[in-house]
Amino acid sequence: MDLMLSLDPGTSMTKMVYRVLSEIPYKSELLCMEPELIKISKDSLDLYESGQMNRPNPENEAWIEYNGEYYAVGFLAQKYFEARINFLELKYENAIPKTLAAVGAIAIRDSLKANFDLSLGLLLPYGEWEDRERLERGLTKALSSFSFRGKQFCINLINFQCLPEGGGLILTRSKKLGTDFNKMNKLLRSLIV
Numbered sequence: 001m002d003l004m005l006s007l008d009p010g011t012s013m014t015k016m017v018y019r020v021l022s023e024i025p026y027k028s029e030l031l032c033m034e035p036e037l038i039k040i041s042k043d044s045l046d047l048y049e050s051g052q053m054n055r056p057n058p059e060n061e062a063w064i065e066y067n068g069e070y071y072a073v074g075f076l077a078q079k080y081f082e083a084r085i086n087f088l089e090l091k092y093e094n095a096i097p098k099t100l101a102a103v104g105a106i107a108i109r110d111s112l113k114a115n116f117d118l119s120l121g122l123l124l125p126y127g128e129w130e131d132r133e134r135l136e137r138g139l140t141k142a143l144s145s146f147s148f149r150g151k152q153f154c155i156n157l158i159n160f161q162c163l164p165e166g167g168g169l170i171l172t173r174s175k176k177l178g179t180d181f182n183k184m185n186k187l188l189r190s191l192i193v
Contacts, residue, residue, distance in 0.1 A: 001158060002116035003106065008123040008165065009091050009098040011035050014074065016102050020110045031106065033059050033074035037094050038083035040070050048080055058108040058149065062101040066146035073101035092128040095135060096142050103155060104148025114152060118143065119159035132162035 005018040014033040019026055045063060055061065062073040077083035103118065120139070124132070136157075143155040 001119050002112060003103070004119045004121075005102065005106065006121040006123075007099060007102055009035075009095045011085050011087060011091070014098050014102065016106070018106055020106075020112065023110075031059055031102070031109075033062065033098075033101065033105070034078045035085055036072075036074060036077040036083035037097055038072050038077045038081050040072050040081055042070055044081070045070050045072075048076075055149075058105040061149065062105055064097055064100045064104060064146055064148050066097075066100060066142050071097040071101070073098060090128050091124050092131055092135060095122060095124070096138050099139060100142055100146050100148065103143065104146075104151070104153060107153065108148065108151070115154045115156070117156045117158045120157060121161045121163065123163055123165040126164040129162060129164040135162060136160045 002021055003018060004021065005016060008015045012035060014035055016031045016033075017028055018031065019028050040063070060075040062076055064071050064073065071077075072081045072083065099120070099122070106112070107114075107116070122135070124135075139160065140157045143153075143157050146153055146155075
């Protein structure tokens, strides 16, 4: 395995904690990207690229291509393509392009090869968490052939874990514990009062 990545593709910020395993000593890094995402045309992207004088940090100039479609992600989507957050969209729907942008930005920042192994942890709301197997299949396919800022990548997703975020963790735990959860809840309340 070359990269371990935990990702929350949130609507306030796309948050990542990652570790490149070829670096010694191992150290975890935090990286954040603006939450915006927008599908763009190749012509729009070519126009943007033709006006570039220098290359900003990859997390601030993130665009990807997979399955013949182009997406601007984060700061680029927000500032140049004027994307807005749609709070009605499911996180699940945006998880694949945001993950590709995150992996591409990390690969560029840390000078990773174009082919490497990835272990990915992803947080989704509890209601969307139930589609994690379908998301895993989509991520596996997308990661195997995509480009980030024009550089082609072929990433092998060797480990995937999708967990429910925040309140979803409580719901999952309460289902496992059943009546014991209610006993623990009462005990905690009595200690607080």
